[in-house]
Amino acid sequence: xxxxxxxxxxxxxxxxxxxxxxxxxxxxxxxxxxxxxxxxxxxxxxxxxxxxxxxxxxxxxxxxxxxxxxxxxxxxxxxxxxxxxxxxxxxxxxxxxxxxxxxxxxxxxxxxxxxxxxxxxxxxxxxxxxxxxxxxxxxxxxxxxxxxxxxxxxxxxxxxxxxxxxxxxxxxxxxxxxxxxxxxxxxxxxxxxxxxxxxxxxxxxxxxxxxxxxxxxxxxxxxxxxxxxxxxxxxxxxxxxxxxxxxxxxxxxxxxxxxxxxxxxxxxxxxxxxxxxxxxxxxxxxxxxxxxxxxxxxxxxxxxxxxxx
Numbered sequence: 001x002x003x004x005x006x007x008x009x010x011x012x013x014x015x016x017x018x019x020x021x022x023x024x025x026x027x028x029x030x031x032x033x034x035x036x037x038x039x040x041x042x043x044x045x046x047x048x049x050x051x052x053x054x055x056x057x058x059x060x061x062x063x064x065x066x067x068x069x070x071x072x073x074x075x076x077x078x079x080x081x082x083x084x085x086x087x088x089x090x091x092x093x094x095x096x097x098x099x100x101x102x103x104x105x106x107x108x109x110x111x112x113x114x115x116x117x118x119x120x121x122x123x124x125x126x127x128x129x130x131x132x133x134x135x136x137x138x139x140x141x142x143x144x145x146x147x148x149x150x151x152x153x154x155x156x157x158x159x160x161x162x163x164x165x166x167x168x169x170x171x172x173x174x175x176x177x178x179x180x181x182x183x184x185x186x187x188x189x190x191x192x193x194x195x196x197x198x199x200x201x202x203x204x205x206x207x208x209x210x211x212x213x214x215x216x217x218x219x220x221x222x223x224x225x226x227x228x229x230x231x232x233x234x235x236x237x238x239x240x241x242x243x244x245x246x247x248x249x250x251x252x253x254x255x256x257x258x259x260x261x262x263x264x265x266x267x268x269x270x271x272x273x274x275x276x277x278x279x280x281x282x283x284x285x286x287x288x289x290x291x292x293x294x295x296x297x298x299x300x301x302x303x304x305x306x307x308x309x
Contacts, residue, residue, distance in 0.1 A: 001190045004084050004094040005302060006108065008033075008277055009196035010270035011099055012207040014288055016049050018196055019097040020057050021295050026302055029058040029087045031080050033098030033107070036240075038065050038076075042227065044220045045241030047211070067230060076103050084189075093306075101276035108191050108282075119170060126165045130158060138165070146174035152272065156243055192284070192305040194298055195277050199287040208266050215241060216259065225249060240265050 005028070007019045019030055032038070036046040040063045048062050060083050065071055080096065080103070087094040096104060130138050135155035142164055143150035149164050167175050198204040212220075224242040228249055244265050248258035277283060284301055286294045 002084060002088050002188060003190045003192075003306075004031075004088070004096055006033075006104055006191050006193040007095060007097045007196065008101065008104055008193065008280075008283065009099060010204065010273040010277075011047065011266060012211045012270070013196045013198070013204065015097055015099070015196055016047075016053060018194075018286075018295060018298060019095050020049075020053070020055055022298060022302060023057045023093070023095055024055065025299055026093045026306070027091075028093035028095050029060065031083050031087075031094055031096045032059065032061045033076075033080070033096050033100050033103040034062075035071070035076075035100045035103065037062050037098070038071050039063065039067055039069075040065065041067050042223060042242065044215050044218055044223045047215075067227060073102055073106050077106050080107055099273050101273060101280075104193075105280070108189060108193070119166070122170060123162065123166055126162050126169070129165075130162055135161065146176050148176045149174060191282070192302060193280065193282045194286060194301065195280075195283040196286045196288065196294070197274065198289045200289050203289050204270060205267050208270060209263050212241075212259065212263050212266060221245060221249070240269055 005022065005026075007015050007022070009015045022028065023030055032048075034046065034048075036042060037048045038061060039046065043063065049059065061076070061079060084094045084096075096107065098104070133141075135158065138161050139150050139153060139155060142153070142161065145168060146164060153160055153164070155161075164175055167173065198207070220241060224245040227242050228246055241262060244262035245258050247253040247261075248255050253261075286298060288294050291297055
């Protein structure tokens with residue numbers, strides 16, 4: 001059975017540093033599980049690790065797509081699965097690291113990926129409805145039959161909102177229901193899954209605010225300008241860190257307000273990440289504000305897991 005380590009957690013929780021330390025100790029390579037880090041050109045907003053931060057540890061599925069390219073959960077599962085096998089075949093430990101819970105669930109649980117509906121007439125009708133009613137009203141209507149999806153989606157994510165209606169109106173099932181009812185394939189992996197966060201939520205939010213300030217110092221505004229004219233209905237343009245700054249770049253908001261909106265959006269995103277992760281009973285939780293030796297704790301778990309063949 002193929003084994004790999006999972007390190008999950010909300011943004012700014014310290015996943016990168018923990019994963020690199022464990023990879024150094026256990027001869028590992030890292031596979032990103034982040035839906036934004038796959039894109040080139042949004043290095044700052046996606047918090048992709050720099051070459052210095054990587055400390056020589058090989059990283060995969062980071063900054064390999066153009067901003068205009070689409071990327072699906074099915075793409076991720078196929079590519080990450082192949083990398084896990086390749087890394088294992090040379091005697092190294094794969095570590096899947098990131099904050100996109102859907103990617104990790106699809107990989108570890110065999111989560112069913114709902115096929116995209118293919119009725120052009122239906123899609124055109126729903127798209128026209130979206131343009132007429134607006135995103136907020138569409139999300140309100142979505143919440144009436146799929147509240148989980150409505151809570152998860154951002155109003156700017158036009159493509160996924162339309163897709164949620166397409167699936168429901170063409171199959172009679174919500175995206176959430178279809179995933180929950182699907183029967184996962186036989187699990188071919190043995191995983192140790194670790195989640196990293198702060199017990200005190202306010203400490204996590206302080207870390208998020210500091211990270212945003214550092215991103216701005218490192219050129220986040222200039223990076224956001226490069227995606228300002230991209231289509232705004234999904235993909236890389238939905239990266240938190242860019243879309244919140246667009247109103248400032250267009251002269252619609254002052255910078256302080258835009259930055260506060262960015263911090264608020266990032267805190268809300270972290271809350272959604274934690275809500276998603278809490279459903280996973282396989283996770284071993286680490287609280288960095290309660291365990292000052294959390295890296296040693298995690299290393300002990302990995303050592304025990306590796307020895308338990």
